[in-house]
Amino acid sequence: MSFQLFVFYLFSLILVGASLKVITARNPVHSALFLVLAFVTASGLWMLLEAEFLAIALVLVYVGAVMVLFLFVVMMLDINIDRLREGYWDYLVPALVVAGIMVAEMTVILAGRYFRLDGMPAPAAKPETYSNTRELGKLIYTQYVYPFELASVILLVAIVAAIALTLRRRKDTKFQNTGRQVAVRRQDRVRMVSMPSEKPAAAPLPTDEAAG
Amino acid sequence: MILTAADFVPVWPEILLLVMVCVILIADLFLRDDQRAGTYLLSLLTLGACAVVTVLTSTGDVTVAMHGMFVDDPMSDTLKVMVYIAVATMLIYSRSYVTARGMFRGEFFTLVLFATLGMMVMISANHFLTLYLGLELLSLSMYALVALQRDSNDATEAAMKYFVLGALASGMLLYGMSMIYGATGSLEITRVAERIASGQANLAILVFGLVFVVSGLAFKFGAVPFHMWVPDVYQGAPTAVALLISTAPKLAAFAFAIRLLVESLGHQSLLVEWQQMLAILAVLSMALGNITAIAQTNIKRMLAYSTISHMGFVLLGLLSGTIDGYGAAMFYVSVYAFVGLGTFGMIMLLSREGFEADRIEDFRGLNRRSPWYAFVMLLLMFSLAGVPPTVGFYAKLAVLQGAMDAGFLGLAIVAVLLSLIGAFYYLRIVRLMYFDEPVDGTPIVAPVGARLLLSLNGLAALVVGIVPGWLMTICQQAMQASL
Numbered sequence: 001m002s003f004q005l006f007v008f009y010l011f012s013l014i015l016v017g018a019s020l021k022v023i024t025a026r027n028p029v030h031s032a033l034f035l036v037l038a039f040v041t042a043s044g045l046w047m048l049l050e051a052e053f054l055a056i057a058l059v060l061v062y063v064g065a066v067m068v069l070f071l072f073v074v075m076m077l078d079i080n081i082d083r084l085r086e087g088y089w090d091y092l093v094p095a096l097v098v099a100g101i102m103v104a105e106m107t108v109i110l111a112g113r114y115f116r117l118d119g120m121p122a123p124a125a126k127p128e129t130y131s132n133t134r135e136l137g138k139l140i141y142t143q144y145v146y147p148f149e150l151a152s153v154i155l156l157v158a159i160v161a162a163i164a165l166t167l168r169r170r171k172d173t174k175f176q177n178t179g180r181q182v183a184v185r186r187q188d189r190v191r192m193v194s195m196p197s198e199k200p201a202a203a204p205l206p207t208d209e210a211a212g
Numbered sequence: 213m214i215l216t217a218a219d220f221v222p223v224w225p226e227i228l229l230l231v232m233v234c235v236i237l238i239a240d241l242f243l244r245d246d247q248r249a250g251t252y253l254l255s256l257l258t259l260g261a262c263a264v265v266t267v268l269t270s271t272g273d274v275t276v277a278m279h280g281m282f283v284d285d286p287m288s289d290t291l292k293v294m295v296y297i298a299v300a301t302m303l304i305y306s307r308s309y310v311t312a313r314g315m316f317r318g319e320f321f322t323l324v325l326f327a328t329l330g331m332m333v334m335i336s337a338n339h340f341l342t343l344y345l346g347l348e349l350l351s352l353s354m355y356a357l358v359a360l361q362r363d364s365n366d367a368t369e370a371a372m373k374y375f376v377l378g379a380l381a382s383g384m385l386l387y388g389m390s391m392i393y394g395a396t397g398s399l400e401i402t403r404v405a406e407r408i409a410s411g412q413a414n415l416a417i418l419v420f421g422l423v424f425v426v427s428g429l430a431f432k433f434g435a436v437p438f439h440m441w442v443p444d445v446y447q448g449a450p451t452a453v454a455l456l457i458s459t460a461p462k463l464a465a466f467a468f469a470i471r472l473l474v475e476s477l478g479h480q481s482l483l484v485e486w487q488q489m490l491a492i493l494a495v496l497s498m499a500l501g502n503i504t505a506i507a508q509t510n511i512k513r514m515l516a517y518s519t520i521s522h523m524g525f526v527l528l529g530l531l532s533g534t535i536d537g538y539g540a541a542m543f544y545v546s547v548y549a550f551v552g553l554g555t556f557g558m559i560m561l562l563s564r565e566g567f568e569a570d571r572i573e574d575f576r577g578l579n580r581r582s583p584w585y586a587f588v589m590l591l592l593m594f595s596l597a598g599v600p601p602t603v604g605f606y607a608k609l610a611v612l613q614g615a616m617d618a619g620f621l622g623l624a625i626v627a628v629l630l631s632l633i634g635a636f637y638y639l640r641i642v643r644l645m646y647f648d649e650p651v652d653g654t655p656i657v658a659p660v661g662a663r664l665l666l667s668l669n670g671l672a673a674l675v676v677g678i679v680p681g682w683l684m685t686i687c688q689q690a691m692q693a694s695l
Contacts, residue, residue, distance in 0.1 A: 161356030
């Protein structure tokens with residue numbers, strides 16, 4: 001077994017295990033963390049396929065951004081875990097049926113004549129100096145520069161539209177004015193009052209009752 | 213691989229518009245609400261500048277640039293100039309309407325200009341990727357524009373419907389495109405056509421893809437049975453946005469259909485296939501559009517059904533499969549766009565703050581209130597109905613002639629009968645305007661610019677109808693030089 005194959009099986013094992021934990025973990029935060037593990041392992045597998053750019057993008061985008069947001073949401077929301085776990089066994093049977101059908105379908109397709117190993121020979125390994133990040137970058141900025149820029153314009157439209165549709169200036173919004181906070185002087189907040197010091201209270205005079 | 217200056221020259225109008233939208237986006241932040249007219253004028257100026265650049269960079273020939281992503285041909289130049297005029301007219305008509313509804317804000321203008329950019333990209337796309345991206349740019353801006361009046365339940369509902377159905381249609385379109393890619397191995401329109409002509413492509417897969425592409429296209433046109441969104445969106449959207457949806461994007465959708473169906477899938481083996489599909493769509497659209505419109509009491513809804521029937525006519529022109537037929541369809545769609553501008557312009561003219569003149573009743577006795585605008589509306593309605601000597605008659609005639617020359621006599625007869633039915637509801641508005649008493653005596657107030665342009669728009673429907681030759685020549689020549 002070559003080292004590559006060893007790494008592949010190791011990563012695959014971790015990936016399958018992590019994916020199983022994603023759906024079986026009791027705590028949603030644990031689920032999310034296992035999903036992060038699954039993503040990182042998957043990106044390792046892509047790295048083995050010499051797809052460095054995709055691997056890095058997966059880590060940066062999914063692990064770095066999407067999952068962090070996801071964790072935020074999970075931690076911010078007060079989710080009743082017991083409610084979520086209700087019906088786990090009820091869903092298990094249909095889920096297993098669906099999964100079984102999917103496995104059968106994939107087996108049929110992958111065992112078909114177009115997807116067998118002889119139908120899809122492994123591409124020749126690229127020389128060490130080859131970088132597919134560089135090649136992708138070249139393509140995006142030369143041949144596909146026009147659609148690439150258009151895609152960025154679509155993102156700009158999404159930003160403009162999202163802000164136009166959701167930004168509301170409420171009158172009762174509380175916010176900090178940092179500029180005014182910094183510019184504040186001592187005199188605005190604290191007033192020094194000069195007061196004569198109080199004399200200690202005189203000892204109470206003995207009353208008649210006490211005397212009597 | 214490297215892009216040269218020659219690659220950028222044809223794309224100048226798009227680059228200019230994009231830069232200007234960004235400038236407007238930032239400049240608008242520094243304007244107070246009472247200075248918003250600056251954004252408005254800058255937007256109009258941008259459209260004007262784009263028109264000048266488009267005309268100046270036009271070569272009268274087919275130029276492919278940006279590694280086959282972009283094509284600049286006479287058809288794209290003509291349609292782009294029409295789009296600028298339509299969008300600028302829409303901005304002028306809707307100024308007082310959007311001001312009264314609190315939508316006279318920077319986002320309105322940037323989204324409208326982004327939508328314009330999307331239309332331009334669609335019009336001069338030479339690659340399925342750019343076609344799709346242009347379409348999404350247009351659609352996303354439109355969804356946001358429909359929802360811009362966010363406190364209105366109708367507008368939100370319309371935007372939601374538009375968005376969900378639009379996403380579905382985009383999915384179908386992409387699926388069809390992926391099938392065509394699978395069969396031909398290319399996404400570039402000219403290459404796809406070459407591969408199909410060489411006979412290497414699998415016809416069964418191509419036809420399968422074609423079905424999905426035509427469905428997606430029919431949705432964008434609003435042709436039956438993919439029309440469900442049209443009435444709800446027209447009714448729910450602010451009239452200014454409904455005006456935009458019903459005019460300029462139809463020009464872009466026409467270019468989209470020409471690029472997809474004629475330029476890439478126009479080979480004889482596929483032509484017969486999509487002719488049949490379009491024939492069904494066209495007949496259903498004309499029938500359902502014209503008959504359902506009769507029952508409407510809301511004029512925006514009525515115009516939506518009228519759009520559906522008019523798109524049936526455009527499809528009739530497209531399915532003739534001849535250059536003359538495509539030219540006639542282009543003439544039809546541009547005439548429809550400009551008459552549509554005028555009709556929605558009239559609704560906005562009669563609307564005012566807190567009052568939406570969107571019921572047919574609101575046009576009752578318009579002649580008493582303002583004989584001139586009643587006359588303008590009469591011309592527009594006659595044009596939509598196809599009464600001679602207005603331009604609508606000539607447009608219908610040209611399309612029918614194209615269809616008959618291509619041997620679709622039966623379809624042409626059905627189209628004539630159905631547009632006769634359609635004439636009823638247009639003429640009903642004319643009757644209400646001239647023979648009924650007004651229920652609403654409020655004087656009509658509108659900015660001078662909008663009033664002048666609206667009058668011009670109405671008169672153009674008559675004048676172009678009397679001398680339609682020049683516009684027809686432009687359309688035919690654009691088609692001949694581009695295909």
